[in-house]
Amino acid sequence: MNKQIIEQLRQLTGEEKEILSGLEIDKSRYSTGQNFIVNSDLLLKKGRLIEIRPHTRFVHFPKHSHNYVEMVYMVLGETHHILNDTDEITLKAGELLFLNQNTTQEIMPAGENDIAVNFILLPEFFDEALNMIPEGDLLRDFLISVLSPDSSFLTYLHFPTSDILPVQNLMENMIYTLLYQESETVINTINRTTMGLLLQTLSVYAGLVNQGTPSQYEQNLLLTVLKYIDDHYKHGTLETIAKQTKQPAYYISRLLKKHTGKNFKEQLLARRLQQAAYLLSHTTLTIEDIYTYIGYDNSSYFYRKFKEAYGLSPRDYRLGQPQS
Structure with a gap:
């Protein structure tokens, strides 16, 4: 300095x-x-x-x-x-x-x-x-x-x-x-x-973040799992992160639910949809390309979950207008 x-x-x-x-x-x-x-x-x-x-x-x-x-x-x-x-x-x-x-x-x-x-x-x-x-x-x-x-x-x-x-x-x-x-x-x-x-x-x-605080094991584990979801939202699995952290899968999902309100599957879905919303707003990729990119091959499931999360269809979200 x-x-x-x-x-x-x-x-x-x-x-x-x-x-x-x-x-x-x-x-x-x-x-x-x-x-x-x-x-x-x-x-x-x-x-x-x-x-x-x-x-x-x-x-x-x-x-x-x-x-x-x-x-x-x-x-x-x-x-x-x-x-x-x-x-x-x-x-x-x-x-x-x-x-x-x-x-x-x-x-x-x-x-x-x-x-x-x-x-x-x-x-x-x-x-x-x-x-x-x-x-x-x-x-x-x-x-x-x-x-x-x-x-x-x-x-x-x-x-x-x-x-x-x-x-x-x-x-x-x-x-x-x-x-x-x-x-x-x-x-x-x-x-x-x-x-x-x-x-x-x-x-x-x-x-x-906070890795120098070993007394807070539960907190550090949560951050590790959230980081894994952030990096591997396309194809990440609960079994993989459980193996990496040497913790039972049910414990990790329960930990997420306790502190974030969502279990592993729900967190993974939310992260995928967040990425889809970002791509809809910031790129010209087709909707099919977007849901394929974030890890889905079922368009009807993607459309339904996106509407549940954002109150708009992917198309209307991109246009910035409510669905008629």
């Missing part, structure tokens, strides 16, 4: 100077209620959908949650996080951590050279970015879950992206804009587009 940016982020903040003089975390900087919920109103400038602040070093940051989406980017060194009271993650330089509003977070003291940047992100900031990822993409589904305050299963995403140069470049661009650009319109516009490019890049590495 640019040396100028690093040196600016390395400088002691007023809060850090107070801590080094013997004071503890002043919760009133972050929260207005009895519960320690960090409030975006205290951290975001009016009219801004995104803001950054250096992580406060030299002190144990007590257990808290947020009323916004937080993204933590580790610039240098490392920080140790305890999430949801049980999951321990060491965030290393170049790695990313997304937290939704249900996640509780506790952070161990960081040293002078452990430099992290906290992004304060309102959910609407992601509107444009999510539109840049095709429907059905695994990371898009992950993020929608993480952005939802009702999500109780997948409440955070940990990306081990230290060696992924495009991610580092995009993060540097976002931090630079927020540090040195004064126009609120430019800040929101540039960083929304940059976030979309970041998510597109991360989608390639979705299989790495």
Whole structure:
């Protein structure tokens, strides 16, 4: 990362100077209620959908949650996080951590050279970015879950992206804009587009999400199965992924049903139909070519399931008009 940016982020903040003089975390900087919920109103400038602040070093940051989406980017060194009271993650330089509003977070003291940047992100900031990822993409589904305050299963995403140069470049661009650009319109516009490019890049590495949290075996298994469906929706089978994960087929299907509302067969169908909808909207392939491409040889079954899912025939979906 640019040396100028690093040196600016390395400088002691007023809060850090107070801590080094013997004071503890002043919760009133972050929260207005009895519960320690960090409030975006205290951290975001009016009219801004995104803001950054250096992580406060030299002190144990007590257990808290947020009323916004937080993204933590580790610039240098490392920080140790305890999430949801049980999951321990060491965030290393170049790695990313997304937290939704249900996640509780506790952070161990960081040293002078452990430099992290906290992004304060309102959910609407992601509107444009999510539109840049095709429907059905695994990371898009992950993020929608993480952005939802009702999500109780997948409440955070940990990306081990230290060696992924495009991610580092995009993060540097976002931090630079927020540090040195004064126009609120430019800040929101540039960083929304940059976030979309970041998510597109991360989608390639979705299989790495949360793999460093072995205590969350069930969660990691679910992500593995969803990634398999995403990659093999044309001809994937429950028996194949069961063999790969060394788990009974019934357990995998039950796990999917528990956390997504769909069993394996239903998830596979949904992914196929999502791809068909994308191809109808973005290509000139014939409908026959499309249903063959996604793994079907029965046109009547495809037409019936597509209408059930989208309320339109494939032809009318392509035209963007309701069926008469």
